[in-house]
Amino acid sequence: MGGRTWVYTSDGREIRKSVYGTSWDEVHERLTALKAKTQAGVRVAGSIQSVSDFMAYWLRDVVQDRVRPSTLRTYEWLSRCYVVPLLGNQRLGKLQPPTVRSFLNRAKETCQCCAQGKDAGRLSAGQPARCCARRPRSCCQQMPSDGTIRHLHRMIRAALQDAVIDGLIPDNPARNLRLAHRYRPRFTPLTGADAKLLLKAAKSDRLYALYAVALALGLRRGEALGLRWEDIDLVEGVIFVRQTLQRLGGQLVFGPVKSDESERVIALPAPCLAALRQHRVSQNAERQSVGKDWKDSGLVFTTGIGTPIEPRNLNRHFVRLLDHAGLRRIRFHDLRHSCATLLYEQGVPIEKIQDILGHSSPTITKLIYVEVTRQSQRSSVDKLGFLFDA
Structure with missing residues (x-):
């Protein structure tokens, strides 16, 4: 069962949004809640572009002149190796906190050879594969460090915050996301x-x-x-x-x-x-x-x-x-x-x-x-x- 009502998107369009439920009472409750949010000025996600397209725009037109060249290189590397392969096909307007959390958890479990295409480079250079390109597959288990995942989290949070500022999404699904991670390794300084x-x-x-x-x-x-x-x-x-x-x-x-x-x-x-x-x-x-x-x-x-x-x-x-x-x-x-x-x-x-x-x-x-x-x-x-x- 379902019902529809008019809502406003984050990019200013008026659209009809559908809600569904297992009974008329449930549908009515959800429609009432959605109408109340609309009357309170809350907008729904309006962007239909993919995360991949948005990241290309963000790196090229938003953040390029805002960070140091080395930071931009790091962002481009993280986007190419992790965001685009693991999250790129998702619609920007559909991202939710669980989606972003799942993406970061998958990134933690993706070996660096696979993420960075190292095996493909070895094969094209005529060198033997060392990881998942081997047959039978044999992962090298060289997972990204906690520092890499922290950088990835910070970057995606900053990018999505700019999407909010641009009116592409109503709120930032990575803003309040907290991940379990080990503390920084302690360094013993020179005496x-x-x-x-x-x-x-x-x-x-x-x-x-x-x-x-x-x-x-x-x-x-x-x-x-x-x-x-x-x-x-x-x-x-x-x-x-x-x-x-x-x-x-x-x-x-x-x-x-x-x-x-x-x-x-x-x-x-x-x-x-x-x-x-x-x-x-x-x-x-x-x-x-x-x-x-x-x-x-x-x-x-x-x-x-x-x-x-x-x-x-x-x-x-x-x-x-x-x-x-x-x-x-x-x-x-x-x-x-x-x-x-x-x-x-x-x-x-x-x-x-x-x-x-x-x-x-x-x-x-x-x-x-x-x-x-x-x-x-x-x-x-x-x-x-x-x-x-x-």
Whole structure:
């Protein structure tokens, strides 16, 4: 059994909508509720375009000039590998919270070889399949990380919110969606002794100054590689963080820093200032040695011929340095975490650490970057030792 009534869609059209039930009483109840919502100004979904078409429009016309190039690349990758294959055929106006939740759960269970078409690429290159393209099928079980799913959730929530703003749907089905996920893995920062070993091992390296400023100032990898000599005042002893260097779309690209707060001015500690002055002398010597083959990029940290340093090459160089120092392998970005923790242990207020790292909120600094070490905890609780004095 069913009935129909006139309603207004989110894009301003007046249409007749049908409701159904197992009895006339149920149909009447649903019709009455629908009419009440219409009279209260509540509109029904009006968009008949697919999620795939909307995502193409959103990436091209809405979000392109609103985010950093690296973020846009991530969004395009997430849309191509997960949204379009798993949700693309759905009508935008029909999306409901259970639909979005089911999509995210399916994404968590889709191995990366399948999602990213790695096996298809291997086969076209004449290489043997390693995953579901094998016969019999044998999934590699390399599922996306929790971080990937969090990024996917944030992106689809932002995209659907823009659909609401554009009047394509009445509300955002991903807005209040909560997913079960593991907490971020805790990182054990370098201790003061570890940091000294690292700097000692790097002392004779041509990139010693890079590691010194990265550890002492918490610079991101792209920020360090994007530094120009015009960004450093060797007289006043300050550094201006203004741009980054990243690999995007197969080429090295200079771009803006992560946020407005990330564009910052930091005072250089005396050892870092001395290291940078010596680095400039060494770079000038390299320039003289190379001669006409030197590529003058204006960058502080370059290859031996003056060109920008490939970010992945810096990662490899960093791993070799850690091995040489006898330290455990960590990410280059973990120097930033270590900087925050070491500053905190020296009694530097969170707000000051926030300014140095370029965070928008001290909460981010405290929750994500500062790790309270056991030694710091012990020195704190030992302050109550007087309670046990005889």
